[in-house]
Amino acid sequence: MFRAVLLGALLTAAPLFSERLPGRDPRVEKGQVIWFLLTESREQVAKAMGPPSVVSEIGQYVSWQYMGGDVDHHEPSHTLIFRKADGVLAGVTRNYEPDRDVDALFPAKETSAHHFPNAEKPEMSLRLRRLPGGRVLIAIGSPKPGTPTPQLTLMREAELKIFYPWLSVPR
């Protein structure tokens, strides 16, 4: 039953998606972040990004890694994680080297800053923006405008409890 619903959802999304394959980097159009919807299937991702360099199973996820030429060879330029159980795209991580200015993606009114372990003595900070469709956009190491990020993550909000359990996202 669930699979049928999922297939239906993907088929419904397909015409819209085919008109706008996700780019390697997000962009802003009319205030909206244009990137992955996180409803894309593996086939749609492969069509847009080509075959991944590395595919590996990590826990309940399958990761697809892409090695773009603009990132040090130790790190993938993109990591996409799909849930093993239902194939849903759970998140996309984009690594930048050197760090990238992403201020345009994080308008102040829609953005919150978070610090680990606390704001007084942070070991790491990030900016977070909630996007339509239950998605969140995170800029690691970039708590405020003017601080470029080495890593941008787009993730289903429901997955935060797994990958960022310390984050308390404001409603």
Place this chain on the structure above:
Amino acid sequence: MFATSASAQTTPSLRFALPERLRLLQGQLVDLVLEVRNAQSLTGLKVTAGGVDLTSRFSPPLRVPLDCDTSSDWVLRADLQSFETAGEIVLEASATVDGTAVSDSRTVTVREFNSSTMQRRNVILFIGDAMGTAYRDAARLVSRAIVKDGKNSFREGYFDDLLEMDKMPVSGMSMTYGSDSIVPDSANTGTAWASGNKSFLNAVNVFADGTDCVWRAAGANAANALLVQDNPRVENLWQYLKRRFSYRTGIVTTAAVTDATPAVQGAYSGWRQMRLEIARQYRENPMLNGRPAFDVILGGGADPFRAAGRTDRRDLIGEFRALGYEYVTTATQLRAIRPGQSRVLGLFKGSANPAPNSTGVGTASDVNMNVAYDKLGLQRPASEQAQSLGGFTDQPMLELMTEKALEILGAGSIFGSQPFILMVEAASIDKQSHPNEAAGTIWDTIEFDKSIGVARSWASKRSTKDTLIVVTADHDQSMHIIGVSNTPDEEYFSRTKSERINFRTARGEQNFTVWGDSYTNARAGLPFINGSTVASNNGGASAMPGTFEVRTSSTDPASSTYSTYSGMPAYRMDERTGYPVNSGPGLRRLAIGFRTGDHTGSSVPVTAEGPGAFLFTGYMDQGDIFFKMAAALSNDTSEGDKLVELLSNPRWPKTVGK
């Protein structure tokens, strides 16, 4: 499609987070970690090794989310365990989980390290990072094809004098596969020779575990650093020998000293880029009860040792100095180290303003030393980025670092003469191959060979032949020897002459720039296999053309100067530096090509000399190097050593130049 593994998600299970073929030395430390999945309750745990009950060594179960799912999981640890009896030991664990009996077992191979036959020998392990056979060949074809007084030292296919590493009597080949891929990186290959066991990409002396999914999917950062550092550790040979036999230990590298290849001698981490943690472990090593990992550390990458470069603001340089280490930052200071100084920290390059990076686990810059080509002041070919030494104009060559490391380690300490184990790495053979910079790569390999010469000379002068020298690579890279080039200097160094080539195929577009010095690379470099977004190579694997139409134009640089089957290389030697130069009349350069800009899965050569060298013959797994070094230190090898000596008897065929 994705398989729904409902049963796998709900069935209770228990497993050792250890590889199927765990191989250890007697007494080598390893973390025994048990993962219990899908369990609300756990009772009746029993763990045995060869029938001996180890249960009491395990911590109480700790609830830990494994596999990034929502099930209830537990982890039990018995850290830093060892097996004192050699042989095959069956490790068994059993428990009752939610009323269901579960169990797991591993057969651990424990190899003898017999302290009663301990030979008190030294080991010098040379790692040419990415130095596959083509790299050795290139270094030979450049540094041993020297024209002097009208005569080339490479004539009729023979060299007057081979490389230092070529002259070592025993050779073999090492297979470099990781536990999760055929093309490895410097971390898991280093784990193989340093600890004797294979692991996953980017792992430094640890095995995979159930929490890796968090940081491998979302990236390592300060918030998930504990999960990066919780993997089961396996002790490396450097700490093993220091802990059990008071060996002195050292690392020498042209990379940042916290880079993966040096790190495998002194640190333990799931992710090679945990630079701050790796530097901390050099200062307070977990296998040595918090003592420093090394007596000698020489290389680049000062940032993670400086308070300003660290999130914890510890001044590790100051801490090393307080422990009696002499701290040096230039070649001049290194040369001036007084005899009798037994511990040295030399960091020859760093950032002007060190800072932690924004993930909180590394530094903003990982500053490697400059490569030999640039330290020598040679002009870069047109296609290679011109480099600046910045303010670091007095960086030592690798051969000087090797010489001083041997002097310091070989002299022993205040506790008397002690044997040592040293790793020497030429890091930028690899680092220059990634951007396909041939000159940088080849001259670094020559520098590497000179440092091997320093060690061979040092060992040969010792009254007792007590030093094993092993030369190998961590993995191969994609360079090939493809011929010779007559490209004149005005083409080779011109940064104004280049041709931009763009063409579209049914499968995609290829765009790249051809320079006068690398005309041949246009063909050798096609097609790259990656999904690069950079303009020079945005076609990816699917854009490979079946054929490449050769075009000529008025802007086509050096269009007819490359030959596969005609001619020999010819270089001139700079007598002052002892290195070949890359410019001048009459020069005929080696032509090489890079198939990609990345590692490959080819096996790499191993060469050895000294007591126990005979063990390094034939095809071997990279992890065998660890056990062979250990065997050479703990056994009487005289029978085999005599056989190797026989090879120099003139009754047997001798290679020209050897």
